[in-house]
Amino acid sequence: MIKIFFAFVTILAISFYFLREPLLRSTAAPAALEKVAALPDEVSESSGIEVLPNGSGYLTHNDAGNKPYLYQLDKSGKLTKTIKLGLPNVDWEDLARDDKGNIYIADTGNNKNKRKELAIYKVNPKDYTKAEAIRFSYEDQKDFPPAKQDMNFDCEAIFWHGGNLYLISKDRGQKQTAKIYRVTAKAGKQQAKLIGSHKIPAAITGAAISPSGKEVVLISKEKLHIFQQVKNPEKFYDGKYKEVSLRGAGQTEAVAFETDKMLVITSEGGNLYKYTL
Numbered sequence: 001m002i003k004i005f006f007a008f009v010t011i012l013a014i015s016f017y018f019l020r021e022p023l024l025r026s027t028a029a030p031a032a033l034e035k036v037a038a039l040p041d042e043v044s045e046s047s048g049i050e051v052l053p054n055g056s057g058y059l060t061h062n063d064a065g066n067k068p069y070l071y072q073l074d075k076s077g078k079l080t081k082t083i084k085l086g087l088p089n090v091d092w093e094d095l096a097r098d099d100k101g102n103i104y105i106a107d108t109g110n111n112k113n114k115r116k117e118l119a120i121y122k123v124n125p126k127d128y129t130k131a132e133a134i135r136f137s138y139e140d141q142k143d144f145p146p147a148k149q150d151m152n153f154d155c156e157a158i159f160w161h162g163g164n165l166y167l168i169s170k171d172r173g174q175k176q177t178a179k180i181y182r183v184t185a186k187a188g189k190q191q192a193k194l195i196g197s198h199k200i201p202a203a204i205t206g207a208a209i210s211p212s213g214k215e216v217v218l219i220s221k222e223k224l225h226i227f228q229q230v231k232n233p234e235k236f237y238d239g240k241y242k243e244v245s246l247r248g249a250g251q252t253e254a255v256a257f258e259t260d261k262m263l264v265i266t267s268e269g270g271n272l273y274k275y276t277l
Helices: 002-024 233-238
Strands: 033-038 046-051 057-062 069-074 079-084 094-097 103-107 118-124 127-138 154-161 164-170 177-184 188-199 206-209 216-220 223-228 240-245 252-259 262-267 271-276
Touching: 046 103, 046 262, 057 094, 094 206, 094 252, 103 154, 127 177, 154 216, 177 233, 188 233, 216 252
Parallel strands: 046 094, 046 252, 094 154, 127 188, 154 206, 206 252
Antiparallel strands: 033 271, 046 057, 057 069, 069 079, 094 103, 103 118, 118 127, 154 164, 164 177, 177 188, 206 216, 216 223, 223 240, 252 262, 262 271
């Protein structure tokens, strides 16, 4: 019996050795995730995405160290227009859109938590030459940079609602808390007001609110964080929470609502996706 037992264990060990690589490398994407296209070469580090006001396509942009350009894509992911803006790209991280069609560009990346003034640029697709700047600092940041464990003043995720812009932090310190800040969507200098926080062990890289205002979605690497039945966008984290795996989608950086039930997603150096809620 002992010999049989050890023979059985040996067979199991050998089987696991040869099978473990395919199991660990499986990258099958969830059924609700549809790859639309590979992103154009010009968009090497897609960091934000927004749906155009007329619904004809999308806007995206590259991350820090790239030119201050917006790239217009049609619904098949083909590059149709490059929009060159006379704005600095210190660290563009996300896009948002208001109910009048204005686009907000979040120059809010702050990897080392050293920036004393951040910016969100407001442009209109009818005339990109006219831009307004919302410049802000965080009301609760006193040190630049703060101690390592307090490095929670980076932001890669914004959304617009009711005349305000909401910013969700990327916790580079303890990697467990997303803070929510609010600024008014008006040009000028102001302080970002801390209005809440939510325990979430993920590095948030994008945010979006549904047209109905009843759902807010955050995105991190290969994950969606969905808040449903939202009553107050300022406290969207009180909504019904659901986490969805985007396994196989790569470094997912940006998300936007195309409809109340359809999301568009981009991955850095990767692809354009759609996800059905």
